[in-house]
Amino acid sequence: MxxxxxxxxxxxxxxxxxxxxxxxxxxxxxxxxxxxxxxxxxxxxxxxxxxxxxxxxxxxxxxxxxxxxxxxxxxxxxxxxxxxxxxxLKSSSEVSGSSVIPPDLAVCDNCLNEMRDKSNFRYNYPFIACTDCGPRFTVIKDIPYDRENTTMDEFPLCEECIEEYTNPLDRRYHAEATCCDKCGPLLRLYNSNSKEYIITDKPKYISTSKEIVKKAAHLLDVGNILAIKGIGGTHLVASVTDKKTSKTLRKCLNRLNQPFAVMSPDIETIETYAKLSENEKNSLKSIERPIVVVKKSKDYYFEDSVAPVLHNIGVMLPYSPFHHMLFEHTDSPAYIMTSANIPGEPMMIENKDIMENLSKIADYFLLHNRKIVNRCDDSVIRYVNNHPSFIRRSRGYAPSPYNISKYTTNKNILALGPELDVTFAIVKEGLCYISQHIGNTNKFKTYQFLQEAITHLMNITATKEYDIIACDMHPQFFTTKLAHELREIYNCPVTTVQHHHAHGAVLGYDNNIDEFVFIAADGVGYGEDHSAWGGEIFYTNMDSFERLGSLIPQKMPGGDISTKYPIRMLTSILKQEYDENKLKSLLIADYKDYFQYGEAEIDNVLKQLNSDLNVGTSTSTGRILDSISVALGICGERTYEGECSMKLESIAIKGDNSLEIPYEIKKENKIPRLDTSKLLKEVIELKKSGEKIANIGKASQIALSKGLSEIAIEIAEKTGVKTIGGTGGVFYNEAISKTIKDNVESNGYKFIQHKNSCAGDGSLSLGQAIIASKRI
Structure with a gap:
């Protein structure tokens, strides 16, 4: 024995x-x-x-x-x-090891079949779940993951449910979210005055879920906006084919141009308005159910205001039972599903907050009485070079850990991420737990959310202390300040990590490689010289890095205002190539309307550049793409992150290969730098000559890509490495990423990109954690 x-x-x-x-x-x-x-x-x-x-x-x-x-x-x-x-046996409260509960998962086929079976006692019950599906992370309060440690503890099981729950041979044995309409959460439908909307003459709370969801679908189809509380937060939902409704939603949210994601009932419906690869279909149907950014088809028929100007759209399939029920009562091909939050702030999860804060936006509220402990936004994926790249890694994935044991000993680490697209990470026993999407910590409520989420993830990973805290090198970030506050609490050191070094560490981890050259192309990252970097070529062995190439530095008149109004950036870039009087004449003749204050502002910007008063410098690729966008008359004001460059990409994709824009690489102190002033001058001259905007846009992206990759190849040759990678938000751009990949591979080098992480800042905390691990 x-x-x-x-x-x-x-x-x-x-x-x-x-x-x-x-x-x-x-x-x-x-x-x-x-x-x-x-x-x-x-x-x-x-x-x-x-x-x-x-x-x-x-x-x-x-x-x-x-x-x-x-x-x-x-x-x-x-x-x-x-x-x-x-x-x-009954769970123990003792802690051992480093496991974690899974993320929230889409409702499984078994549950869906039961929900649609008239003979089943959960027929049309919108909170059906089992051990293979349903909420986990959003309902857990403490470990171990037992019902009494979740928000389901408020719903004692009925006799039928408890029989399943206590039967080890049943699929719902200790399925903590299991319930039915006798013992579980229920739906309510309210009007905008916060009064319950009675569907039938039956008493309060008795109206069946089917009737409520059917009524909600009807309200949407006749042009109403609904706030629908889901698993990890709340969506604002509206018709995709009603021009008035989508425009009203934009106006109320003050999201004048930012694309809305949509939800459709099935793959076949999505293919009536979008083109899908097999990889995209598989991601859409996966148990994680992310939003997948896909190309619109030639038959795209939604209102222009759903995803203005862009060639692509974010789509997802239903992942909760009541999403499926909603589509059973409508012929609509899709509904807009956008996060219900005040811009920059976290999604709303409390019924009272939802009704009070959205009463001037939503006409009706479809809510339930199950509490959400952890809000969790939808995840977003985009395929680039046939590989998935997370734009946002959250619902369905967080807080599933990455195994970084090869980099770390048995130490506890907290990594706080950047400032705008924040996730944080906790490392314990070699596993790196990445939080759900937190967002812009410049906003007070989001900063509060960050601190609350840290406390909660510490709780469910049984983390009591830290050996080191990692943060961005930028001294003014709120996450950097928080790191120093937490240092006093946990009596541990803080290590600062350069923004792009962290990007490179994630890229290396994702591809299981330690030594390589990489291009970091994004909007901004605080550089070691205290300027804004964002178009750099680095060598790294993970422990350290060297900046060995870049775009030429460009002045940013007014600092961050140049990111909102890229015409200011364009003025600075062109000033290196044009006589000031000629430049002023050009700006007045062709671009005056892009300046907030017209001709007077043109004079002020030129004076700023001459005096260097309130003028920073940047090597950002994002700023160059924004400048090309405004130079071509595509986008003159950024109303959401990445807008100008995204719209440039969508116009450029329509271009042909008839144009080639030359580029020049200069050597400054033996450092190769791509001359972006000459590139922008070529763009201006081609536009003046009458070339098609789409062709210029495409050629300019290719020139920028070839310039960056040429520098990277030169550095790889000098350092003797055989691998070149790409990271940063610019690598979501398919044309740029493909051009760089093709150029690198045609010169005999291996190209690597993100596979299971964010090319943008959403995975920066993972990179910080890896670097902090190696420093320990």
Whole structure:
């Protein structure tokens, strides 16, 4: 007789792991027990050597579909006790290991079939869930992941549900979100005066979910805006084909141009208005259910205001039961689904806040009475060079950890990310847990959300202290200031990490490589020389980095205002190539309307540039793309992040290859730099000559890409490395990324890009954590 104690770490809570172990044990004549012990699953298995070995193998090979096993540690123990059966024991509050509960997952097919089965007692119940699907991260309050530690503790199970919940052979055994309309959360429909909208003459709370959802679909289809509380937050929902409604939504939210994401019932419907690759289809149908940015088709028929000017649109499939129910009661091909939040602030999750703050936007409110502990925005993916790149890694993925044990010893690390597109990371026992999307910490409520989310993730990872805290090098970021405040609390050092070094570390981790050259192309990152970087070529071995090439530095008159109004940046760039009087005449004749204050502002900007008063410098690729966009008359004001360059990409994709714009690489102190002033002058001259805007846009992107890749190839040759990568938000641009990839590979080098992380700032905390790990 052999007795083994087994500890399994990974995503093994809330996924039916213990009942699965129970079934495998019974099948293999194993006696003993299984239980959650804080952050791991502990198993004692007693049986013959043959049965025990088979049991241990099958617990890995036959794990539940949602489970992920990071490690299995087995030790043989003395047979001090003979077990007579195999049991599932009550969870322990003791903490061991570094596991975590899984993220929220889309409703599974089994639950959907039950929800649509008239003979099933959960027929048309919009909160149906089991161990394979439903909310996890958004409802957990504490560990271990048991019902009493979730917001479901407010809903005692009825007799039918508890029978399933306590049966180890049932798929809902300890499915903590399980419930039905007798014992679980319910929907309510309110009008904008916060008064419950009675669907039938039945008493309050009795109107069936089907009637409520059917009424909600009808209200949407006749032109109303609804606030719908979901799993991790609230969406504002509207018709995609009603011009008045979508414009009203834009005006109310003050999102004049920012594209809205949409939800459609199925892949076939999406293909009536968008082009999908097989990879995109697979991501859309995955259990994580992200928003996927796809190309509009030639038959695209939504209102222009849904995704103005852009050639692509963010789409997703239903992931909650009531999303599916909604589409069962409408012929609409899609609904706008945009986060319900005040711009820059977190999504609303409290019913009272939703109704009070959105009463002037939403006509009706479809709400439920299950509390959300952790708000969690939709994840967003875009395929670039046939590889997925996260724009936002959140619902469906967070807080699933990355394994960075190759970089770190057994130390606890907190990494706080940048400032605008913030996630944070906690490293414990070699696993790096990345938070959900936090957002812009310049906003007070978002900064509060960041601190609350840190406390909560510490709680569910059983992290009590830190050995080091990592943050961005920028001294004015709120995350940098928070790092120094937390240093005093946890009595540990703070290490600052250069923005693009962190980008490079994520890229290296994603591709399992330590030494390479990479192009960092984005909007801005605080440089070691205290200027704004964003068009750089680095060599790195992960431990350190060298900046060995860049775009030429350009002045930014007025600092950050040049990012909002790129005509100011264009003026600075062209000043290197044009006589001041000629430049002024050009600006007055062709670009005066892009200046807030017309001709007077043109004079002021030129004076600023001459005096260097309130003028910073930048090598940002994002600023160059914005300048090309305004130079071509495509976009003269940034109303959302990346707007000008995104619209440039969408116009340029229509261009042909008839133009080639020359570029020049200068050497400054032996450092190669791409001359962007000459590039912009060529753009202006081509526009004046009457060339097509789309062709100029395409040629300018290619010239910029070839210039950056040529410098990277030169540096790779000098440093002797064989791999060149691309990181930063500019690498979401398909044309730029492909041109750089093709140029790198045609010169005999391997090109790497992001695969399971964000090219933009959303994964910066992961890079900071890796670098801090190596510094320890």
């Amino acid at each position: 052999k007795t083994s104690k087994i500890f399994v770490e990974g995503i093994v809570q809330g996924v039916g792991f213990r009942p699965n172990i129970y079934r495998i044990a019974i099948k293999n004549n194993i006696k003993g027990y299984v239980k959650n012990q804080g952050n791991v699953v502990e198993i004692v298995a007693q049986g013959s050597k043959k049965d025990s070995d088979k049991f241990i193998q099958e617990l890995v090979d036959e794990k539940p579909p949602v489970a992920k096993i990071n490690s299995v540690k087995t030790e043989e123990i003395a047979n001090e006790k003979e077990y007579i059966s195999f049991e599932i």
